Amino acid sequence: MENIILEARNTFSDVHLTNDYRIKRYRNNFQIHLNTLFDISNVIVDDSQAIFNDTALILTDRIYHQTEGFVIESLDDLEDESINEEFDNLQGFLYEKIRRELGMYYDRTSLELLKMIDRTVHSAILSVKYNYFSKCNEFINPWESENNIFTDNKVLHLFSTNRDEVVDFIDDDSNESNEISDKKIWILAKGHRSDTTHGFVRDLLGLRNTILAILDESASSYRNPMKTEIIIRKLRQMGISQDEYSDSNIKNWLITPLKRNNRIGSSKDGYFMLNTCDDIAFSYGSHLENLKGYFRTLESHRRLAEQKNCLSTHNLNEHIEFLLRYLNLPS
Numbered sequence: 001m002e003n004i005i006l007e008a009r010n011t012f013s014d015v016h017l018t019n020d021y022r023i024k025r026y027r028n029n030f031q032i033h034l035n036t037l038f039d040i041s042n043v044i045v046d047d048s049q050a051i052f053n054d055t056a057l058i059l060t061d062r063i064y065h066q067t068e069g070f071v072i073e074s075l076d077d078l079e080d081e082s083i084n085e086e087f088d089n090l091q092g093f094l095y096e097k098i099r100r101e102l103g104m105y106y107d108r109t110s111l112e113l114l115k116m117i118d119r120t121v122h123s124a125i126l127s128v129k130y131n132y133f134s135k136c137n138e139f140i141n142p143w144e145s146e147n148n149i150f151t152d153n154k155v156l157h158l159f160s161t162n163r164d165e166v167v168d169f170i171d172d173d174s175n176e177s178n179e180i181s182d183k184k185i186w187i188l189a190k191g192h193r194s195d196t197t198h199g200f201v202r203d204l205l206g207l208r209n210t211i212l213a214i215l216d217e218s219a220s221s222y223r224n225p226m227k228t229e230i231i232i233r234k235l236r237q238m239g240i241s242q243d244e245y246s247d248s249n250i251k252n253w254l255i256t257p258l259k260r261n262n263r264i265g266s267s268k269d270g271y272f273m274l275n276t277c278d279d280i281a282f283s284y285g286s287h288l289e290n291l292k293g294y295f296r297t298l299e300s301h302r303r304l305a306e307q308k309n310c311l312s313t314h315n316l317n318e319h320i321e322f323l324l325r326y327l328n329l330p331s
Helices: 004-013 028-046 061-075 082-105 111-132 144-151 163-169 204-217 228-238 247-260 277-308 318-328
Strands: 156-160 184-190 197-204 264-267 270-273
Touching: 004 082, 004 111, 004 144, 028 061, 028 156, 028 204, 028 270, 061 264, 082 111, 082 270, 111 156, 111 184, 156 163, 163 204, 184 204, 197 204, 204 228, 204 247, 204 264, 204 270, 228 247, 228 270, 247 264, 247 270, 264 277, 270 318, 277 318
Parallel strands: none
Antiparallel strands: 156 184, 184 197, 264 270
16 A cells, blocks of 8 residues: 555656647546446435435536535545645645646646646545545545546546536537537646647436436336337437447446436336336336346356365355345345
């Protein structure tokens, strides 16, 4: 652990801001950051307070910062003063490093630039400090991907959900439906140049709620489920391009979290709202059949291993141990 801060300092030392704005990979890194941050918050928060419970929610800067603050407060249990002092020193080093990198393009009167520097340093420090949290192995580090905007994409960054705050830096002439046009997070980025570049990612919370609205408007139930390809086609018709979200992204980033957070049910025929007891029971039954199939496969593997005398060297009882732990039963 003692080398983590030193390794981070060396990594930051090797970063040189780019002067090439053609490739905008920082957008994907920020999208991953949003995914992991909000997924963590919905795991550690009480179910009754989970963000996903608000079907009208659209991500705002205030909601983002409240969520990030909640995750930090919940996970940051680092009390070692000497290590915290090392992070203070690392932060000072990083500010000075960035000012040197900007050189003639550093303008202390530019509020946007100062905000970019602050956000870049903030995410960089948290990406390292996360490794010292006692629960760091329970979740994906949500700031690692955001820090990659600096270390890999070699730009500073700032984001806002408020288009008016960045309107002087962006051009937005897209023809999108009203359902998704306001579900954007704008990202400003700056390298070793006088100007900035920009891009956007979609508000995942808002898009997930758009899927709920699609299912709700179609009166979906266990009797009338909607197939994945139909959901994807409707999002494409609204303006979500393949370049922004592949079919796999839509399934893994939008649909699956809705299932995981009990917002929608599913069967082999598609997805539906969980509005009635029958809806819940049908989804339960579908997943129970899947569980039985998985369990039978695991059991057949265990029996085969028993026949071949493999159990002394390989633990093929983990599926049973998992169930006992989950049900809080003695092993």
